[in-house]
Amino acid sequence: DQQVKQNSPSLSVQEGRISILNCDYTNSMFDYFLWYKKYPAEGPTFLISISSIKDKNEDGRFTVFLNKSAKHLSLHIVPSQPGDSAVYFCAASGVRDDKIIFGKGTRLHILP
Amino acid sequence: DGGITQSPKYLFRKEGQNVTLSCEQNLNHDAMYWYRQDPGQGLRLIYYSQIVNDFQKGDIAEGYSVSREKKESFPLTVTSAQKNPTAFYLCASSMGGGYSNQPQHFGDGTRLSIL
Numbered sequence: 001d002q003q004v005k006q007n008s009p010s011l012s013v014q015e016g017r018i019s020i021l022n023c024d025y026t027n028s029m030f031d032y033f034l035w036y037k038k039y040p041a042e043g044p045t046f047l048i049s050i051s052s053i054k055d056k057n058e059d060g061r062f063t064v065f066l067n068k069s070a071k072h073l074s075l076h077i078v079p080s081q082p083g084d085s086a087v088y089f090c091a092a093s094g095v096r097d098d099k100i101i102f103g104k105g106t107r108l109h110i111l112p
Numbered sequence: 113d114g115g116i117t118q119s120p121k122y123l124f125r126k127e128g129q130n131v132t133l134s135c136e137q138n139l140n141h142d143a144m145y146w147y148r149q150d151p152g153q154g155l156r157l158i159y160y161s162q163i164v165n166d167f168q169k170g171d172i173a174e175g176y177s178v179s180r181e182k183k184e185s186f187p188l189t190v191t192s193a194q195k196n197p198t199a200f201y202l203c204a205s206s207m208g209g210g211y212s213n214q215p216q217h218f219g220d221g222t223r224l225s226i227l
Binding site: 006009034036041042043044045046049089098099100102103104105 | 154
């Protein structure tokens with residue numbers, strides 16, 4: 001049973017446009033959410049996180065939105081650049097959890 | 113500079129052999145984790161450790177073993193009991209302290225293949 005779901009395996013976006021990656025979760029006890037970016041044959045790198053006390057967190061071109069009532073979060077990348085082509089993992093953890101649950105990832109292709 | 117080092121980057125194993133994947137960190141992190149990545153499967157937790165000399169099974173621990181004798185080292189042994197060991201293995205660490213509300217830092221992975 002997937003607790004963190006990324007329903008789009010892949011997404012293609014024109015360079016310069018906005019990329020929106022979506023993530024749904026089922027566990028209402030999750031209170032901390034993260035996004036990771038991964039290039040082939042490398043480990044994931046942390047991008048941005050959000051606590052459940054917020055509904056938005058921004059860091060440069062990256063913004064994460066959290067809708068707790070819908071159990072949904074999204075990552076917006078504006079403007080999209082060629083180097084953004086990678087697999088993006090959504091992840092979540094709960095209060096006093098000692099591990100993080102990852103989604104299956106969405107592969108983002110930035111088109112020239 | 114600080115980080116996580118996984119070695120080797122590529123590893124080949126004959127059927128019936130045990131192999132050990134190395135993971136070392138110099139971030140002074142208490143917690144360390146092993147994940148397995150298969151195509152279309154995301155990251156699945158194998159084992160994790162919050163403190164030296166203690167570790168817990170993750171979601172797919174069968175066929176694997178770990179040790180945590182030093183804070184900076186968390187080796188993973190893939191035993192012959194693991195029936196489908198071909199995968200990309202990732203090691204991670206975080207500050208720990210019983211809370212996971214902090215990012216995990218990952219190594220660059222080891223790709224294990226069966227000959």
